[in-house]
Amino acid sequence: MARTADRPAQGEALSRAVWDVLAHQGLEKLTVRAVAAAAGCTTGLVMHRFPNRRALLLHARELLHEKSRVRVDALEADAATPREALRAVLHRGLATDPETVTDSVVWMGFLAAAVSDGELITMHRRHNRSWRARIERLVAASAPDWTPAQVKPAALGLIAMAEGVAAFAAADPSHYPAADQERMLDTALAAYGLGVSG
Amino acid sequence: MARTADRPAQGEALSRAVWDVLAHQGLEKLTVRAVAAAAGCTTGLVMHRFPNRRALLLHARELLHEKSRVRVDALEADAATPREALRAVLHRGLATDPETVTDSVVWMGFLAAAVSDGELITMHRRHNRSWRARIERLVAASAPDWTPAQVKPAALGLIAMAEGVAAFAAADPSHYPAADQERMLDTALAAYGLGVSG
DNA sequence: GTGTTACCGTAACGTCTGTTACGCCGCTCT
DNA sequence: AGAGCGGCGTAACAGACGTTACGGTAACAC
Numbered sequence: 001m002a003r004t005a006d007r008p009a010q011g012e013a014l015s016r017a018v019w020d021v022l023a024h025q026g027l028e029k030l031t032v033r034a035v036a037a038a039a040g041c042t043t044g045l046v047m048h049r050f051p052n053r054r055a056l057l058l059h060a061r062e063l064l065h066e067k068s069r070v071r072v073d074a075l076e077a078d079a080a081t082p083r084e085a086l087r088a089v090l091h092r093g094l095a096t097d098p099e100t101v102t103d104s105v106v107w108m109g110f111l112a113a114a115v116s117d118g119e120l121i122t123m124h125r126r127h128n129r130s131w132r133a134r135i136e137r138l139v140a141a142s143a144p145d146w147t148p149a150q151v152k153p154a155a156l157g158l159i160a161m162a163e164g165v166a167a168f169a170a171a172d173p174s175h176y177p178a179a180d181q182e183r184m185l186d187t188a189l190a191a192y193g194l195g196v197s198g
Numbered sequence: 199m200a201r202t203a204d205r206p207a208q209g210e211a212l213s214r215a216v217w218d219v220l221a222h223q224g225l226e227k228l229t230v231r232a233v234a235a236a237a238g239c240t241t242g243l244v245m246h247r248f249p250n251r252r253a254l255l256l257h258a259r260e261l262l263h264e265k266s267r268v269r270v271d272a273l274e275a276d277a278a279t280p281r282e283a284l285r286a287v288l289h290r291g292l293a294t295d296p297e298t299v300t301d302s303v304v305w306m307g308f309l310a311a312a313v314s315d316g317e318l319i320t321m322h323r324r325h326n327r328s329w330r331a332r333i334e335r336l337v338a339a340s341a342p343d344w345t346p347a348q349v350k351p352a353a354l355g356l357i358a359m360a361e362g363v364a365a366f367a368a369a370d371p372s373h374y375p376a377a378d379q380e381r382m383l384d385t386a387l388a389a390y391g392l393g394v395s396g
Numbered sequence: 397g398t399g400t401t402a403c404c405g406t407a408a409c410g411t412c413t414g415t416t417a418c419g420c421c422g423c424t425c426t
Numbered sequence: 427a428g429a430g431c432g433g434c435g436t437a438a439c440a441g442a443c444g445t446t447a448c449g450g451t452a453a454c455a456c
Contacts (some may be wrong), residue, residue, distance in 0.1 A: 025313070027311075028226075044413085044436075045398095045434055045435080049434095058228075109310055112309075113225075115225070116224035121369060123368055125370045125373070134385065153378070160360075161359040162362065165354065172326060179337075183350075185355045187355060239404080240404075242403090246404060250444075250445075251445090
C-alpha cells in the first residue's frame with residue numbers, strides 16, 4: 001500500500017482485506033496481522049487507521065452492507081416490472097458465481113462473529129430487516145391484490161430460500177451449480193404465482 | 199465433572215460444552231479453556247480425552263450430526279403419511295424455540311469454522327448431501343407422479359428455506375417468531391402442492 | 397489396610413494475539 | 427534548500443492461546 005493520506009480509500013482497501021481474509025482463511029484467522037498482510041501493509045497502518053480490531057471489523061461490515069444496498073438499488077431501478085425487479089434482487093442473493101460465493105462466505109463469517117459482539121448483531125438486524133421490508137414491498141407490488149397476510153409468508157419464504165441456498169452453495173459449490181439455484185428460484189416464484197411470465 | 203473413566207460420556211459432556219460455548223460466546227471465544235470451564239473441569243481433562251483442539255471440535259461436530267439424524271429419523275418414522283413426514287422433518291430444521299435457535303447458532307459456528315478446516319467442511323458436505331437426499335426422497339413420496347425434474351427444485355427450495363429462516367431467527371429471534379416461520383413453511387408447501395391437506 | 401494403577405488437576409512452555417511506543421523518511425511550505 | 431510535520435514501518439509489551447510434563451490422589455484388588 002502506497003504512502004498516502006487518502007483515508008477513505010485506505011479504509012476501503014483495509015475492509016477489502018478483511019473480506020479477503022474472512023473468505024479464504026475464515027473467522028478464526030481474521031487477525032490484525034493477517035489483514036495487514038492481505039492489504040500489503042503492516043499492522044502499523046491498520047492500527048493507525050482504526051482505534052482497534054473491533055472498529056476495523058465494524059467498518060468492513062458497514063461498508064459491505066452499503067455496497068450491497070447500492071447494487072440492489074440499481075438492480076431494482078433497472079427492472080421493467082415489479083416481478084422482474086423481485087427476481088433480479090433475489091437472484092443477487094444467490095451464490096451463483098465466484099463473486100457471490102465469496103460474498104456468502106464473508107456474510108457467514110460476520111454472522112458468526114456477531115454472536116459475541118452486540119454491535120455487529122445490531123448491524124446485522126438492521127440490514128436484514130430492511131432487506132425483508134424490500135422484498136415484502138416488491139412482492140406486494142408484484143401481486144397488488146394480495147393482502148399482507150398473503151404477502152408476508154411468501155416474502156419470508158423467498159428471502160429465506162435465497163439465504164439458505166447461498167449458504168449451501170458457499171459450503172459446497174460443486175453440488176449447487178448456478179443452474180440449480182436459478183431453477184429453484186423460478187420454480188418457487190412460479191409456485192407462489194409470482195413468476196415473471198405469470 | 200466427577201472423576202470417572204466413562205470415556206464416551208465424557209466425550210459427550212465435552213461436546214455439549216463445545217456447543218454451549220459456540221452458542222453463547224461464539225467461535226472466536228471457542229478456546230480449550232472456555233470449553234473446560236463450561237464442562238466444569240480443567241484443560242487437563244480435555245487434552246487427556248482428545249489429542250488436540252481440532253479433534254475436540256470434530257468430535258463435537260460429528261456427535262451433533264448423529265444426534266440430529268436420530269431425531270429426524272424418529273420424526274419420519276412417527277409420521278402417518280409422506281407429507282406429514284416432510285412437514286415434520288422440515289419443521290425440525292426451523293428455529294422456533296430456544297433449543298432449535300441454539301442449534302442454529304451452533305450450526306453456523308461450525309460452518310464458519312469449516313472455512314479453514316478441510317475435515318470440517320467435508321463433514322458438513324456429507325451431512326448436507328444426505329439431508330438433501332432425504333428431503334428429495336420425501337418430496338418424491340409426497341408427489342408420486344412428479345418427475346425428478348420437478349422434485350429436485352422443489353426439494354432444494356424447501357431445504358434452503360428452512361436453513362435460511364433458521365439463520366434469520368437465530369440472529370434476530372424477536373422478529374422471526376415461531377408462528378411466522380410455520381406459516382411460511384405451510385404456505386410454501388401449499389404453493390408447491392405438497393400441503394398436508396392437499 | 398496396603399500397594400498399584402491411571403485419571404486428571406496444576407503449572408509451565410513457546411507461540412501468537414491485540415495494542416502501544418518510538419523513530420525514520422518523504423512530503424510540504426517558505 | 428532546509429525545517430517541520432505527520433504517515434506508517436519497526437519493535438516491543440502483556441496477556442491469552444494450544445500443548446506438554448509432572449505429580450497428587452481417588453479407586454480398585456487383595
